[in-house]
Amino acid sequence: MLIRKSKCLLFSGLMAAAICTSTSVTAATSTTVAAGNVSGWVRNAVLAGPAAASTSVTIAVHLALQNTAELKTLVGEVSSPSNAQYGHYLTTAEFAGQFAPASADVQAVQSLLQKAGMTNIQVGPYGAYVSATATVAQLRTAFNISQNLYTYKGLTLRANSQEPTIPSALAAKILFIEGLDDSGLLRTPSHRSEVIGNLVAPASAGASAANTSLATTSASTSTSTVTPPPVAAGNPSPYCNTYFGGSSELVATLSTAADVYGTAIPWLNCGYTPQQIQAAYGFNQVAHTGKGVTVAILDAYASPTLLADANRYAANHSLPPLVLGQNFSQIIPAGIYSVSPSDPCGPYGWWLEESLDMAAVHGTATGANILYVGSTDCGTSLTLALHNVLYNHLADVVTNSYGYGGEAIAVGQQASDDQAFMAGSAMGTTILFSSGDDGDLSQDNGVASGAWPATSPYVTGVGGTSLLLQNSSGAKKEYGWGNYRDVLADAQVNSAKSVTTSGPTQITAYGATFDDYAFYAGSGGGISLLEAQPAYQAAAVPLGLATTLNLSSGYTEPLPNAQRVSPDMAMVGDPYTGYLFGETFTIAGSATLDHGCKAISATEEYCENAEGGTSLSSPLMAGVIAVMDSKRADNSLPPLGFANPLLYKIGSTSNGVTFNQSINQIVAPSQPTAVLRAYAANLELARVVTISSVPFLITTTTPFALEVCGIAICEGLDDIFNFTSLSSAAFPPTTAGYNDVTGLGVPWLPVLINQLH
Numbered sequence: 001m002l003i004r005k006s007k008c009l010l011f012s013g014l015m016a017a018a019i020c021t022s023t024s025v026t027a028a029t030s031t032t033v034a035a036g037n038v039s040g041w042v043r044n045a046v047l048a049g050p051a052a053a054s055t056s057v058t059i060a061v062h063l064a065l066q067n068t069a070e071l072k073t074l075v076g077e078v079s080s081p082s083n084a085q086y087g088h089y090l091t092t093a094e095f096a097g098q099f100a101p102a103s104a105d106v107q108a109v110q111s112l113l114q115k116a117g118m119t120n121i122q123v124g125p126y127g128a129y130v131s132a133t134a135t136v137a138q139l140r141t142a143f144n145i146s147q148n149l150y151t152y153k154g155l156t157l158r159a160n161s162q163e164p165t166i167p168s169a170l171a172a173k174i175l176f177i178e179g180l181d182d183s184g185l186l187r188t189p190s191h192r193s194e195v196i197g198n199l200v201a202p203a204s205a206g207a208s209a210a211n212t213s214l215a216t217t218s219a220s221t222s223t224s225t226v227t228p229p230p231v232a233a234g235n236p237s238p239y240c241n242t243y244f245g246g247s248s249e250l251v252a253t254l255s256t257a258a259d260v261y262g263t264a265i266p267w268l269n270c271g272y273t274p275q276q277i278q279a280a281y282g283f284n285q286v287a288h289t290g291k292g293v294t295v296a297i298l299d300a301y302a303s304p305t306l307l308a309d310a311n312r313y314a315a316n317h318s319l320p321p322l323v324l325g326q327n328f329s330q331i332i333p334a335g336i337y338s339v340s341p342s343d344p345c346g347p348y349g350w351w352l353e354e355s356l357d358m359a360a361v362h363g364t365a366t367g368a369n370i371l372y373v374g375s376t377d378c379g380t381s382l383t384l385a386l387h388n389v390l391y392n393h394l395a396d397v398v399t400n401s402y403g404y405g406g407e408a409i410a411v412g413q414q415a416s417d418d419q420a421f422m423a424g425s426a427m428g429t430t431i432l433f434s435s436g437d438d439g440d441l442s443q444d445n446g447v448a449s450g451a452w453p454a455t456s457p458y459v460t461g462v463g464g465t466s467l468l469l470q471n472s473s474g475a476k477k478e479y480g481w482g483n484y485r486d487v488l489a490d491a492q493v494n495s496a497k498s499v500t501t502s503g504p505t506q507i508t509a510y511g512a513t514f515d516d517y518a519f520y521a522g523s524g525g526g527i528s529l530l531e532a533q534p535a536y537q538a539a540a541v542p543l544g545l546a547t548t549l550n551l552s553s554g555y556t557e558p559l560p561n562a563q564r565v566s567p568d569m570a571m572v573g574d575p576y577t578g579y580l581f582g583e584t585f586t587i588a589g590s591a592t593l594d595h596g597c598k599a600i601s602a603t604e605e606y607c608e609n610a611e612g613g614t615s616l617s618s619p620l621m622a623g624v625i626a627v628m629d630s631k632r633a634d635n636s637l638p639p640l641g642f643a644n645p646l647l648y649k650i651g652s653t654s655n656g657v658t659f660n661q662s663i664n665q666i667v668a669p670s671q672p673t674a675v676l677r678a679y680a681a682n683l684e685l686a687r688v689v690t691i692s693s694v695p696f697l698i699t700t701t702t703p704f705a706l707e708v709c710g711i712a713i714c715e716g717l718d719d720i721f722n723f724t725s726l727s728s729a730a731f732p733p734t735t736a737g738y739n740d741v742t743g744l745g746v747p748w749l750p751v752l753i754n755q756l757h
Contacts, residue, residue: 029167029168029169030167030168031144031165031166031167031168032165032166032167032168032170032171033163033164033165033166034163034164034165034166034170034171034174034177034412035163035411035412036163036175036176036410036411036412036415037160037163037164037176037177037180037410037412038159038160038161038162038163038410039159039181039183039408039409039410039413040407040408040409040410041152041157041159041183041186041408041409042150042152042159042160042161042181044152044408045150045151045152045157045159046150046151046152047148047149047150048148048149048150048151048156049148049149050147050148050149051136051147051148051149051158052136053135053136053137053140054135054136054137055135055136055158056133056134056135057133057134057135057136057139057158057179057380058131058132058133058134058179058376058377058379058380058381059118059131059132059133059134059139059177059178059179059180059380060124060129060130060131060132060177060178060179060380060383060384061109061112061113061129061130061131061132061174061176061177061178062128062129062174062175062176062177062178062412062416062419063101063105063106063109063127063128063129063130063173063174063175064101064172064173064174064175064419065099065100065101065128065419065423066098066099066100066101066102067098067099068099068419068422070098070099071098071099071422071423071426072422074090074426075422075425075426075458075642076535076645078090078425078426078428078641078642079425079641079642079644079645079646080645081645081646081649082649087428087637087638087639087641088638089426089427089428089638089639089641090426090427091427092125092391092392092393092427095126095391095423095426095427096126099126099423099426100126100127100128101126101127101128101173102173103127105127105170105173106123106127106130108167108169108170108173109130109170109173109174110123110130112142112166112167112170113130113132113134113142115142116134116138116141116142117138118132118133118134118138118142119132119133119134120132120133124384124387124388124391125387125388125391125392126391128387128391128419128420128423129384129387129416131380131384134179136158139160139179139180143160143164143165143166143177143180144162144164144165145160145161145162145163145164145165145180146160146161146162147159147160147180148160148161152186153186153405153444155182155185155186157181157182157183157185157186158181158182159180159181159182159183160180160181164177164180175412175415175416175419176410176412176413176415176416177412178379178380178383178413178416179379179380181410182379183379183404183409183410183413184345184377184378184379184380184382184383185344185345185378185379186404186405186408187378187379187382187402187403187404188346188349188378188402188403188405189299189300189349189350189352189353189401189402189613189615190401190402190403190434190435190436190437190524190613190614190615190618191349191352191353191356191401191437191611191612191613191615191616192437192521192573192575192611192612192613192615193575193578193609193610193611193612194237194268194575194576194578194610194612194677194689199230199231199233199348199349199352200230200231200233200341200348201227201228201230201231201341201342201348202228202229202230202231202586202603225338226304226337226338227304227337227338227339227340227341227347228586228603228604229304229305229348229351229583229584229585229586229604230341230348230351230585230586231585231586231587231588231593232585232586232587232588232593232594232595232597232605232607233585233588233593234592234593234594234595234596234597234607234609235592235593235595235679235680235681236592236595236596236609236679236680237267237268237677237678237679237680238493238496238678238679238680238683239252239267239496239678240267240268240269240270240271241266241267241268241269241270242269242270243469243470243471243472244266244269244468244469244470244477245468245470245471246470246471249266250266250267250496250497251264251265251266251267251497252264252265252266252267252493252496252497252498252499252676253497253498253499254488254499254501254503255498255499255500255501255502256501256502256503257503258486258488258501258503258504258674258688259503259504259515259695260672260695260713261672261673261674261688261690262672265674265675265676265688266675266676267496267675267676267677267678268576268577268675268676268677268689269469269576269577269578269610269675270580270610271578271579271580271608271609271610271611272467272469272572272577272578272579272580272610273317273363273580274317274319274359274362274363274364274366275317275318275472276469276472277363277364277572277579277620278363278364279469279472279473279474280467280469280474280476280572281364281474281571281620281624281746281747281748281749282474282747282748282749282750282751283364283623283627283749284474285749285750286627286631286749286750286753288367288627288628288630288631288634288753289365289366289367289368289627289630290364290365290366290367290368290623290626290627290629290630291367291368291630292367292369292630292633293365293368293369293396293397293626293629293630293633293639294368294369294370294371294394294395294396294397295361295365295368295369295370295371295395295396295397295398295399295622295623295626296370296371296372296373296389296394296395296397296398296399297354297357297358297361297370297371297372297373297399297619298373298382298385298386298389298398298399298400299350299353299354299357299372299373299374299375299382299401299402300345300347300350300374300375300376300377300378300381300382300402301336301339301343301345301347301350301351301354301374301375301376301377302330302332302333302336302337302354302372302374303350303351303354303355303583303584304337305583305584306330306351306354306355306358306372307322307324307328307330308584309355309358309582309583309584309606310322310328310355310358310359310362310582312582312606313358313359313362313363313581313582313608314362316582316608317363317580319362319363319366320366320367322362322370327367327368327369327370328369328370328371328372329369329370329371329372330371330372330373330374331371331372331373331374331385331388331394332372332373332374333374333375333376333381336374336376339376343377344377345377345378345379350378351583352583352611353401353402353615354372354374355581355582355583356401356579356581356611356615356616356619357399357401357615357619358370358372358581359579359580359581359582360579360581360616360619360620360622360623361399361619361622361623361626363579363623364620364623364624364626364627365622365623365624365626365627365630367630368623368626368630371389371394371395373385373386373388373389373394378402382402383417386398386400386420387420389424390420390421390423390424390427390429390431391420391423391424393424393427393428393429395429396428396429396430396625396626396629396639397429397430397432397622397625397626397629397639398424398429398430398431398432398622399432399618399619399621399622400431400432400433400434400453400618401434401613401614401615401616401618401619402433402434402615403433403434403435403436403451403452403453403454403524404451404452404453405436405438405441405444405445405451406441406444406445406449406451406452407449407450407451407452407455407528407529407530408445409452411530414452414456414530414531417452417453417456418456418457418458421453421456421458421459422458425458425641425642428638428639428641429639429641429642430460430622430625430629430639430640430641430642430643431458431459431460431642432459432460432461432462432618432621432622432625433453433454433456433459433460433461433462433618434454434461434462434524434613434614434615434617434618435450435451435454435461435462435463435464435523435524435525435566435567435614435617436450436451436454436523436524436525436614437464437521437522437523437524437573437613437614437615438451438521438522438524438719439482439519439521439522439523439524439718439719439720439722440524440525440526440550440718440719440720440721440722440740441524441526441719442550442551442552442719442720442721443519443552443719443720445552446551446552446553447529447549447550447551447552448526448527448549448550448551448552448719448720448721448722449526449527449528449529450524450525450526450527450528450564450565450566450567450740451524451566452530454524454566454567455528455530455531455564455566456531456564457531457532457534457564457644458642460568460569460621460642460643460644460647461525461566461567461568461569461743462567462568462569462570462571462614462617462618462621462743463480463481463523463524463525463566463567463569463570463573463614463617463741463742463743464481464522464523464570464571464572464573464574464612464613464614464616464617464742465478465479465480465481465523465570465571465572465573465574465617465666465742465746466478466479466480466481466482466572466573466574466576466577466691466692467572467574467577468577468691469577476659477669478572478659478664478666478746479666479667479668479669479673479691479692479716479724480522480523480570480666480668480692480716480718480722480723480724480739480741480742481521481522481523481570481572481573481574481612481692481718481741481742482519482522482523482690482692482694482716482717482718482719482722482741483519483520483521483522483574483575483576483689483690483691484517484518484519484520484689484690484694484717485517485518485520485687485688485689485690486504486505486515486516486517486518486687486688487504487505487516487685487686487687488501488502488503488504488505488686488687488688489501489502489503489504489505489506490502491678491684491685491686492683492684493678493683493684493686499676499678499686501686503515504516504517504688514695515695517690517694517695519719520689521575521613522718522719522722522741523567523570523573523614523617523718523722523741523742524566524567524614525565525566525567525718525722525740525741525742525743526545526550526565526566526721526722526740527545527546527548527549527559527563527564527565527740528563528564528565528566529563530564531563531564532561532562532563532564533546533561533562533563533564533565534564534644536644536645536648536649537562537564537565537648538562539648540648540651540737540738540744541562541565541738542738543562545565545738545739545740546562546563546564546565547559547560547561547562547563550720550721552720565738565740566740566743567614567740567741567742567743568643568644568647568648568743568744569621569647569663569742569743569744569745569746569747570617570666570741570742570743570745570746571616571617571620571621571624571746571747572612572616572617572620573612573613573614573615573616573617574612574691575610575611575612575613576612576675576677576689576691577612577675577691578610578611578612578616579610579611579612579616579620580608580609580610581608581609581611582606582607582608583606583607584600584604584605584606584607585597585604585605585606585607586603586604586605587599587603587604587605592680592681594607595607595609595680596608596609621747624747624749624752625640625643627749627753628640628749628752628753631753631756632756635756637756646755647663647744648744650662650663650744650752650755651663651737651744652664652665652737652738652744652745653737654745656737656745659746659748660748660751661748661751662747662748662751662752662755663737663744663745663746663747663748663752664745664746664747664748665737665738665739665742665744665745666724666739666741666742666745666746667716667724668692668693668715668716668723668724669691669692669693669715669716670715671715672690672693672713672715673690673691673692673693673715674688674689674690674691674693675688675689675691676688676689677689692715692716692717692718692724693713693714693715693716693717694713694714694717695713695714716739716741718741722739722740722741723739723740723741724739724741724742
């Protein structure tokens with residue numbers, strides 16, 4: 001006879017939920033339910049049927065560290081500039097001695113997975129996790145859970161809808177079982193291009209032979225079959241600007257005004273060079289280059305041409321070369337260069353991300369050592385790659401240009417990630433995450449919020465800006481990144497200075513006709529639905545941002561307690577004011593598609609084009625931290641480590657117009673601002689792209705924008721609820737310097753580098 005006993009604890013707050021444990025008393029082994037292992041997105045997904053029993057998946061059982069309360073206190077002490085323990089980081093041995101899970105618990109998890117018939121069982125650093133390869137059938141049996149397929153946001157994802165069952169002896173010892181669902185497929189790189197086109201495999205690309213001979217730190221591809229690069233997909237604008245303003249600026253005169261933007265609109269930026277970015281943020285005015293500092297770049301997969309592309313880029317832009325085993329190394333899985341282009345996580349998009357990250361880090365911290373760390377997919381293996389870097393303290397700075405489109409993750413994942421982030425912080429690692437490229441997510445998720453992991457209180461979330469660099473001295477205008485676009489009707493691009501058009505495309509709705517501006521992309525940011533406000537944000541973040549839920553319906557809901565708000569800092573992210581980077585492609589055989597390319601073989605070419613997204617912002621910020629760390633080392637100081645307490649102590653010290661202080665706040669443009677984008681392949685296509693501003697009536701999906709702005713032009717608007725500032729009673733200008741598009745603001749390195757405490 002089975003006797004079941006249950007106990008439920010109800011936690012009140014933002015996301016009230018009952019956490020229950022149930023114990024089955026039998027003659028065999030008693031079991032308990034491990035709460036926190038069902039992802040939030042499952043509630044909004046549509047059941048599509050059972051998952052195939054034979055499907056192979058990678059799982060990781062994350063164990064709770066010991067003495068986590070003490071760990072949290074320690075992180076606060078070593079990261080706070082006012083604390084006597086500031087910068088007194090733990091060694092890996094000291095961390096293991098104080099916080100590693102008990103070996104008996106690790107062995108018990110190993111035994112659990114072995115008894116279930118799982119294979120490739122491996123123990124992570126200090127026993128922080130145990131990973132294994134399992135079938136769906138084994139997951140069903142081992143954890144007494146469903147394994148069904150669901151449709152969600154256009155994807156078909158596997159998931160469990162019940163909490164797993166584990167041995168009672170492991171209650172409170174298992175923090176999260178990763179891999180019970182396909183949430184990793186929702187984790188995407190945060191790069192955005194102003195180019196129209198998709199990265200596709202060349203027609204001749206079939207299944208590549210397994211590349212099992214590659215060592216985990218090798219960068220050579222000469223002796224193995226590798227997946228060919230994607231076909232080039234350029235689509236250049238016929239005209240672009242090197243700088244904004246001045247006599248060299250290309251401005252087109254429209255035959256019919258583009259509403260509030262008038263008849264004279266400048267062309268988009270051509271793509272900034274490393275030297276231009278160095279001037280924009282003051283890298284060129286400091287002597288330190290990041291020498292002696294290791295920056296880790298974390299991404300899924302590994303581009304076979306990553307190092308070669310980085311060195312072509314370095315040669316083209318007068319940067320020092322990267323040498324394998326000296327100032328460049330990588331940790332990648334064997335066989336990763338032969339991954340199929342059709343792999344569900346989309347390898348080609350991640351390859352682009354990796355090349356962009358390399359160009360951004362090396363283009364700013366030119367003397368830093370770069371460690372590239374890849375994984376076999378965007379799911380469990382990517383998490384483990386990051387956790388290995390943090391728990392083993394393999395780098396001083398870690399930049400991560402990916403995230404989820406919100407926070408609909410399992411509570412256990414939040415806890416296990418936070419645990420790893422605290423571990424990294426305790427050992428002196430600065431952890432950076434892109435804040436996302438989809439604005440406040442209100443239209444995607446029904447509620448405005450930040451995105452995980454940038455909303456963790458133990459990482460520095462990096463948002464994006466639009467950078468209007470005016471000359472080589474670094475003079476600039478810089479605004480919160482938020483692009484709305486409208487195609488010009490009846491367009492004909494006659495020259496760099498002349499465009500014939502009947503004006504922006506219009507639509508009729510709600511009894512009115514208005515210009516059809518649609519949101520394209522913008523800096524992620526906003527309130528966290530998971531994390532309470534950390535102490536370092538209390539004095540800086542306006543109370544309304546931390547205590548108000550904004551719903552896509554236009555309504556708001558007050559919260560009883562302040563929550564974490566992201567991002568913390570920002571750097572350029574707008575692809576229309578983007579950054580040049582280089583990557584190898586398969587030759588397309590079209591002047592348009594092969595734009596910016598030079599042949600390097602009979603079938604391949606190296607191309608440089610502009611790219612943006614907070615995927616750019618995060619590695620640029622990594623360059624800032626690396627340069628600061630090299631200055632600190634010269635002063636016999638430890639690395640910066642968890643940066644937020646120091647950054648918030650400094651705070652925004654400029655007026656949002658000048659950019660000569662440590663951290664410079666970003667405010668809205670004082671007048672409607674836009675750029676023009678056309679397409680060399682079709683001079684009858686041109687569009688107006690807004691820069692942090694948009695006419696008040698946007699599309700039929702956002703009619704309430706008029707209500708929240710109350711004026712004819714919304715400036716500082718990033719999606720619907722994110723603002724850098726507004727002249728409105730409902731959304732007053734931010735006076736403390738913080739906003740939920742760009743955080744505290746952007747760095748000015750010549751001053752910031754001297755803020756050592």
